[in-house]
Amino acid sequence: MNQTIVVKIGTSSLTNPSTGNLALSTIAALVEVLSRLRAAGNNVVLVSSGAVGVGCARLGLQERPRNIAVKQAVAAVGQGRLMRVYDDFFTSLQQPIAQVLLTRIDLVQRSRYINAHNTFAALLKLGVIPIVNENDTVAIEELKFGDNDTLSARVASLLEADWLFLLTDVDRLYSADPRSHPDAQPITLVTHIDQLAELEVQTGDRGSQWGTGGMTTKIAAARIATAAGVRTVITEGKNPGNIEKILAGEPIGTHFEPQSQPSNARKRWIAHGLVPCGKIYLDQGAVSAIAKAGKSLLAAGITQVEGDFRTCDAVQLCDLGGREIARGIVNYSSGELKKIQGRQSAEITAILGYPGAETVVHRDNLVLSN
Numbered sequence: 001m002n003q004t005i006v007v008k009i010g011t012s013s014l015t016n017p018s019t020g021n022l023a024l025s026t027i028a029a030l031v032e033v034l035s036r037l038r039a040a041g042n043n044v045v046l047v048s049s050g051a052v053g054v055g056c057a058r059l060g061l062q063e064r065p066r067n068i069a070v071k072q073a074v075a076a077v078g079q080g081r082l083m084r085v086y087d088d089f090f091t092s093l094q095q096p097i098a099q100v101l102l103t104r105i106d107l108v109q110r111s112r113y114i115n116a117h118n119t120f121a122a123l124l125k126l127g128v129i130p131i132v133n134e135n136d137t138v139a140i141e142e143l144k145f146g147d148n149d150t151l152s153a154r155v156a157s158l159l160e161a162d163w164l165f166l167l168t169d170v171d172r173l174y175s176a177d178p179r180s181h182p183d184a185q186p187i188t189l190v191t192h193i194d195q196l197a198e199l200e201v202q203t204g205d206r207g208s209q210w211g212t213g214g215m216t217t218k219i220a221a222a223r224i225a226t227a228a229g230v231r232t233v234i235t236e237g238k239n240p241g242n243i244e245k246i247l248a249g250e251p252i253g254t255h256f257e258p259q260s261q262p263s264n265a266r267k268r269w270i271a272h273g274l275v276p277c278g279k280i281y282l283d284q285g286a287v288s289a290i291a292k293a294g295k296s297l298l299a300a301g302i303t304q305v306e307g308d309f310r311t312c313d314a315v316q317l318c319d320l321g322g323r324e325i326a327r328g329i330v331n332y333s334s335g336e337l338k339k340i341q342g343r344q345s346a347e348i349t350a351i352l353g354y355p356g357a358e359t360v361v362h363r364d365n366l367v368l369s370n
């Protein structure tokens, strides 16, 4: 069966950590595997990091720049270099590629999300392997994915992919960072992401010298992707042949099983495409009304509002313990909600001085979380 496969490779696998030079044999092996998967009829997308790392090597910089403008300039140098290398390798196998640079806003606004979806669909239909990265050179802090693990999960969700492979410099997830904890236990299967809290998996807060986010962002990515129905695997980048072995059923790396997902495309966008801008805490009655009775959210059931959001932004709806029970698009800003939380709908006009929407989140704009 033909499948949609998204592969993300991190800087730590693409470059030699001591010299910063490109790991050419890894890239060549990856190109061969992806070209074979494409030739076998699969849809293949590569999310490649490396713009900043390769740019630094090109310019002789010894460490990742901290200054944002310099980092953006370095990424512009590295991205071109990276694509040149990919194009040389893929072209020698007659495999066309495309560069797709995204920022978070491209997947947050519904019209841009649909546009991005259509562009990917057209590229895949043309037999092209899109190579995706964050548009580091122009992305501004508030509108960034920030790391390519998250970006790859959002792309996998956009494409309703069957698989997301996160290729990195460790062979799988461990109970703690194996570099600093040699006795850390390997984890092979995660049936639900919340299991990781039970297993007390520690991920630290940083990865290798050139990587962004370490294991923390990979787990966040696995959460996004599996919630969108995408099977996710963390495995080693220096053996890209493992991708084919895993597709053939070999138990390599750490597998995260996909969760069920809404069949309606708009609801999938609300659940997985939108990035929440705040949290609304609900009392037990409102939680039951939404989760069990399929009702809309009214102001009366709100106990607390967190974050700064506007009308039509996405928010997380949480129970009193902070557990997310749903996501939705709000009909009020955070400022308005703070004034009307806990109040009856009939009081809203008098409190705000103008008539507002009947519901805070209408049930058509609300999706229960797994």
Ligand SMILES: Nc1ncnc2c1ncn2[C@@H]1O[C@H](COP(=O)(O)OP(=O)(O)O)[C@@H](O)[C@H]1O
Binding pocket: 009, 010, 011, 012, 013, 167, 168, 169, 170, 172, 173, 174, 175, 176, 177, 178, 179, 201, 202, 203, 204, 206, 207, 208, 209, 210, 211, 212, 213, 214, 215, 216
């Ligand atoms: N629980 C863990 N299991 C495995 N690796 C971990 C864990 N916690 C932290 N790490 C670290 O995460 C690193 C990979 O992250 P990163 O350097 O950002 O990679 P990439 O460039 O591939 O995105 C590993 O080298 C490892 O040291």
Ligand SMILES: N[C@@H](CCC(=O)OP(=O)(O)O)C(=O)O
Binding pocket: 009, 010, 011, 012, 048, 049, 050, 051, 052, 053, 075, 133, 134, 136, 146, 147, 148, 149, 207, 210, 211, 212, 213, 214
């Ligand atoms: N967009 C950045 C990559 C950021 C990132 O997530 O890096 P990594 O942790 O190596 O996957 C770049 O191309 O350098």
